[in-house]
Amino acid sequence: MEARHAESVVVPANRASWPDLEAIVGGRGSAHRCQCQRYKLRPGEAFAKFPVSERADRWRRQTNCDVATAEQTSGLVAYLDGEPVGWCAIEPRSNYPSLIRSGRIPWAGRNEDRDDPSVWAVTCVFIRAGRRRRGIGTALVGAAVEFAAQRGARAVEGYPITTTNVIDEELHVGTVGMFADAGLVEVSRPTLRRVVMRQDF
Numbered sequence: 001m002e003a004r005h006a007e008s009v010v011v012p013a014n015r016a017s018w019p020d021l022e023a024i025v026g027g028r029g030s031a032h033r034c035q036c037q038r039y040k041l042r043p044g045e046a047f048a049k050f051p052v053s054e055r056a057d058r059w060r061r062q063t064n065c066d067v068a069t070a071e072q073t074s075g076l077v078a079y080l081d082g083e084p085v086g087w088c089a090i091e092p093r094s095n096y097p098s099l100i101r102s103g104r105i106p107w108a109g110r111n112e113d114r115d116d117p118s119v120w121a122v123t124c125v126f127i128r129a130g131r132r133r134r135g136i137g138t139a140l141v142g143a144a145v146e147f148a149a150q151r152g153a154r155a156v157e158g159y160p161i162t163t164t165n166v167i168d169e170e171l172h173v174g175t176v177g178m179f180a181d182a183g184l185v186e187v188s189r190p191t192l193r194r195v196v197m198r199q200d201f
Helices: 018-025 029-034 052-063 097-101 136-150 168-173 176-181
Strands: 003-005 008-012 075-080 083-092 119-127 155-158 185-188 196-200
Touching: 008 083, 008 136, 018 029, 018 052, 018 075, 018 083, 029 052, 029 168, 075 136, 083 136, 119 136, 119 168, 136 155, 136 176, 176 196
Parallel strands: 119 155
Antiparallel strands: 003 008, 008 075, 075 083, 083 119, 155 196, 185 196
């Protein structure tokens, strides 16, 4: 899969290099600290219990980066003029232990099988500083929908924030506009600032 949206090119993360992924999250800030592990934490785990290097090693293994022939990966990478600029986490919802254990988001007012692997979830959309507001996040979410559908998902959902008047760390879930542009519609509003958006195939 290679998706071209506007000026960006989006590829599965296994077709990206580890230096490309490192360049996206940078050497400091919330994305660097997280290494896309917020929703991957196992029961009893917390960021304070293991260093950034361990989180980075887990992310590297989850993406299968540098292994173009890998059948599994945990997300997509966006390039702009050949430069790695964005990341989107997309997997079966059941692959996110913290999300499954969560309370209000995304489960408030919903009654469905949390372990259903046919429902995929976009949990993170991150664009490098200086490359934002160019439609890259929208391109990543659109490509994520295509990616999930091609791999047999029966639905894909995301949990965007309803406002951009937030600190950068909160924007990792994406915005309502990104998901609406990709064809997802609101199915619930578990909090004042977060919605569940979904597309069934």
